[in-house]
Amino acid sequence: MANKTSIYNNYFEKQNDLNHEKLHIWFDYTVFSWRWWLGILIMVCLTVIWLKFRKKESTDRLLYTGLFIAILASFLDMIGVFLGLWEYRYEVFPLTHNYFPWDLFLVPISIMIILQIKPNMNPFIKGIIYAGFSSFIGLPLLTWLDIYKPIKWEYIYSFPILVIIYLAAHYVSLRNQFEKV
The missing domain is CATH 1.20.5 (Single alpha-helices involved in coiled-coils or other helix-helix interfaces)
Known part of the structure; x- marks a missing residue:
């Protein structure tokens, strides 16, 4: 013992x-490097965009969905970093190994915005578009900026995971428990 x-x-x-x-x-x-400032700018700009363009009557439902997405994305990111599949450099906050602008702002806010656009469109198609953009444009851009470094990971691996995250978010956003009592 x-x-x-x-x-x-x-x-x-x-x-x-x-x-x-x-x-x-x-x-x-x-801290205070241009990549750090970029992370701060991403968080501030996305928050302002969401506050300006969200459907005001859906704020609670969207925030609930965004919180779900942020928790899920952060959890999956922690697993990937822990397993050595990828790493982040230039974290905005040094207390975690996650990249906050991605997990807590970019992924949830972009999904919350997409959920509001053409709400009757097939969610699977929207999920594929979202995952394609995130996997093949967003992640390579973070790699090019030297913020994200895939080690034992390919961008294509992120694609089905992001489709599932989007579909889960779509499901959560449609729950009728948001109706007023």
């Missing part, structure tokens, strides 16, 4: 040291 405890203590000590090193690297090379 004591051996397991010392193994865990050693692990957490190493993890703590790495977190401190990451924080120093973030302060020295990331």
